Amino acid sequence: MLDFTDRVAIVTGAARGIGKATALRLAEEGADVVVTDVAAERDDVADAVEERGQSALALEVDVSDEAEVEAAVEETIEEFGRIDALVNNAGIFPTADLAALSAEDWQRVIDVNLTGAFYCTQAVCPTMREQGYGRIVNVSSAAGGRVGWAGNLAHYAASKAGMVGFTRSAAIDLGPDGVTINAVVPGMIDTGAAERVSSDEEIEAAVSAIPVGRQGDPEELANVIAFLASEASSYVTGASLVVDGGITKV
Numbered sequence: 001m002l003d004f005t006d007r008v009a010i011v012t013g014a015a016r017g018i019g020k021a022t023a024l025r026l027a028e029e030g031a032d033v034v035v036t037d038v039a040a041e042r043d044d045v046a047d048a049v050e051e052r053g054q055s056a057l058a059l060e061v062d063v064s065d066e067a068e069v070e071a072a073v074e075e076t077i078e079e080f081g082r083i084d085a086l087v088n089n090a091g092i093f094p095t096a097d098l099a100a101l102s103a104e105d106w107q108r109v110i111d112v113n114l115t116g117a118f119y120c121t122q123a124v125c126p127t128m129r130e131q132g133y134g135r136i137v138n139v140s141s142a143a144g145g146r147v148g149w150a151g152n153l154a155h156y157a158a159s160k161a162g163m164v165g166f167t168r169s170a171a172i173d174l175g176p177d178g179v180t181i182n183a184v185v186p187g188m189i190d191t192g193a194a195e196r197v198s199s200d201e202e203i204e205a206a207v208s209a210i211p212v213g214r215q216g217d218p219e220e221l222a223n224v225i226a227f228l229a230s231e232a233s234s235y236v237t238g239a240s241l242v243v244d245g246g247i248t249k250v
């Protein structure tokens with residue numbers, strides 16, 4: 001049991017998938033949750049947070065837009081007065097063979113997946129430092145350097161590897177102020193993501209290689225994110241926690 005009583009968490013990309021599971025898990029543990037996303041389903045997730053007895057704020061935020069991120073953080077402070085946890089989950093994964101990958105597509109993936117996490121982290125830091133407490137969790141990917149099954153994803157892999165480097169260095173900057181920052185490194189999580197980038201045959205082959213024999217549930221990743229977003233992870237910072245059913249070990 002993690003204690004999020006009186007804690008406030010911001011989750012990006014929380015309208016569906018891993019972000020949604022995380023927002024609901026944090027609410028179940030007692031956190032008030034700011035549900036941010038470009039997708040309108042953020043409102044349904046905020047309703048689900050309230051059904052779990054917690055306060056919610058649904059905000060339309062494109063994480064690659066610095067002004068929108070700053071406005072969302074200001075609104076959070078106005079509504080709740082503090083920010084205890086930030087989960088940088090928003091991400092996109094369009095596929096393209098390297099030879100056909102345009103500079104625009106490359107840049108968009110870096111902007112959303114990596115620069116977005118930077119904007120959000122920088123925006124919450126003054127509040128977390130002032131509180132002397134904060135937890136930041138970055139959602140990376142096993143495709144960012146751990147496994148080779150992610151062909152046609154050079155831009156995505158670069159963004160997710162970048163997130164690990166960002167996490168390690170930021171941990172050194174933030175540690176003295178009571179703020180920890182860690183990454184989770186998911187393998188295949190069953191959010192429909194694999195179906196968007198791979199054929200059925202490719203998915204079957206990838207799943208058959210996973211030691212536990214299946215994709216992970218979003219809730220199984222949310223469990224780990226919730227731990228890293230909680231007080232209980234106080235001596236963990238700069239880490240990259242692999243959550244992959246063992247695929248990166250084979």
Ligand code: NAD
Pocket residue numbers: 012013014015016017018019036037038039061062063064089090091092093112139140141142143185186187188189190191192193194
């Ligand atoms: P998903 O597509 O189901 O959810 C991603 C959410 O991010 C969506 O709600 C989407 O609207 C939102 N989003 C996209 N662009 C945005 C932007 N610019 N600003 C704000 N929100 C934006 O994906 P998912 O499978 O839940 O993945 C969540 C995260 O986990 C992503 O960062 C992804 O790269 C990472 N990840 C997923 C897997 C997997 O197998 N599902 C594996 C490794 C890493």
